[in-house]
Amino acid sequence: MWLIMEIVEHVSVRIDHIKELFVDALNEGDSEEMKRKFGFAVRYHSDLLELGFYINKCFSSSMLCLILLGAAILGCASFGYMQAGSSTYLIVCACWFFGLAIICISGQHLTDESLSIGDVIYDTKWYEVGLSLRKDILFVMMRCQRPMILRAAGFGVMNYIMIVSVLRTSYSFVSLLGATS
Template sequence: MEADDIVIMENSLRYLSRNLIFPKKKDVNNPGVIFHLKFIALNLSTVMFLTGNILHLTINIKRKTYINLDLDIALAISLFGSYYFNFSYIRQVKNTINIYKQLSDLRSYGIPKDFYATNKKLNNYSKYHYIYIVSAVLGLSVAPLLEYKKCQKENVVKNINEICGLIGSIWLPIDLDSIPYKQMYYIFQVYSSFVIYQTSSLISFSIMETAEHLILRLNHVKHGFLDALMEREDRVRREKFSRAVKYHVNIIRISKLLNTSVSTIMFGHVLLTGAILGCIEYRLLKSYSLGAICLFVGWLISMSMVCIGGQRLRDQSLSIGDAICKSNWFDVNKELQRDLVLVILRCQKPIFIDAGPFGYMTYAMILTVLKTSYSYLTLLSSTS
C-alpha cells in the first residue's frame, strides 16, 4: 500500500525540486513530459563547461604538451560523473517516488518508534548538507580568483598561455582571455557548478536518507517479531507473527526497488570516484590547490555518506535474526518454531545498497575506493 502524500525527506525533496530533478508536490503523482524536458534543458545549458574542459584535454594530448593533465582528467571525470548521476536518477524517478510513498505509509503497519524524531533529525541533517554543498561549490568557484597570481607566475615560468581565473583549464574556439568574455564565462562556470555538483550531491544524500528510513522500518519489524513471541495466547501470537512477516517482506521489496533505482548510480560512483581522487591526490602532491581540495572532499564525502547508510542498513537487517535467536523462541509451539527458522534463515541474507559488479556500499567499499585512488596516483607518478 502507498500513502497519498510523501511525508518523509521534506527538505531533501524540496532541494531536489529546485534543481528540477524531482517533481513538485502537485506533480508528484504524474511527473510528465514537461518535467523531464525542464530537467534536460537545465542540464544542457551547462554542457559547454564540460566541452571546454574536454577540448583543452584533447588538444594538450594531441600536442603532447600535457599542461594540467591531472586536473583536466579529474575535472572531466567529475563533470561526466555528475551528469551520469543526474540522468540515471531522473530515469528512475518514478520508482523513487514509489519508494518514498511506500515509506510514507503509516497506516498499514503503524508508525515506527521514533519516526517523527528521526524524520526531523534527518531533515535537519539535510539542511546542514545543503549548506555544506553550497560552501563546497563556492570554494571551488572562489579558488581560481585566489590563485590568479599563482597561475600567472606558472605561465611565465613554464612559458605557457593558460587562461587564469577560470574553474579548470579550458579551450574554446574564441578568445576568452579578454574583457568581458572571460568574466562572462567564469559566471557561466559558477552557474554550471551549482547546477551539476549540487544536484549530484543531493542525490547521494537522498540515497543515504532513504537507507535511514529503511533502517527505521527494520527496527520496527524487529520489535514486531519480539512482541509476537512475548504474546501468551497462541491465536494472537500467530496474528502478530504473520503481520511482522508481511511487514518484513514489504521492507525487503522496497529495498529491492531501491536497488533497481540506485545500483546504476552506485556503479558509476565507485567506478569514477577512485580515478577522480587519484588525479587530485597527484595534483596536491605537486602543489596546493583549493579547487582540487574542494573536489576531493566533495567526492569523498558523497561516497562515504552512501557507504555509511549502506553499512547501517546491512547491520540492521542482520540484527532481526540475532534478536529472534536471543528471544524466548523455545516457549512457542513447534509449528511457529519451524516458521521462525525460515525467518532467521532469510535474515542471514542482509539488505544492501547495491553497486552492481563492484559489490555493496559499506565501509569496505570506502577502503576499496581509496586503494583504487592510490593505484591511479602511482600510475600517474610513474608516467610523469
C-alpha cells in the same frame, strides 16, 4: 547521495519497527494472537525486503558511477594537489570522498541492521512457542542471515570494504600519474 542515505535511514527505522513487532508477537500470551501478530511481522519484513530490491534497482547504476568516477577523480585531484598545492584540488577530494563515505556507511548500516533482526528474534523465548510457529520462526531466522545490501550494479557492495577499495584504486591513479610525469 543524501537521498540514498535518507532512504536507508527510513528503512532502518522500519527494521527497528519490525524487530519490535517480532518481540511483541513472541511475547504474546494467547497462541492465536501470537500467530496473527507473527504473520503480520513476517509480511511486513517481506515487504521491506522487496523495498530493498527496488532501492537497488533504482540506484545501483548511480552507485557504480560514483565508484568508478570517484576513484579516478580522487586519484587525479590528489595528484593535482601534490603537484600544484592548490586548495581547489583538496576540496574536490574532500567532496568526492564525503559522498562516497555517505553511501558506503549507509550501506554498511543497512546490512548491520537487517542482520540484527535474527538476533532479536533469537533473544526472545521462541523455543517456548508451539511447534508449527517454531518452524516459521526458524525460517525467518534463516532468512535474516542473508542481509539487505546496497549494490553498485553488480560491481560490488556499498560498505566499508568498498571505501577502502576505492581509496586503493585512487592511490593507484596517483602512483600511475606520478610515474608518467
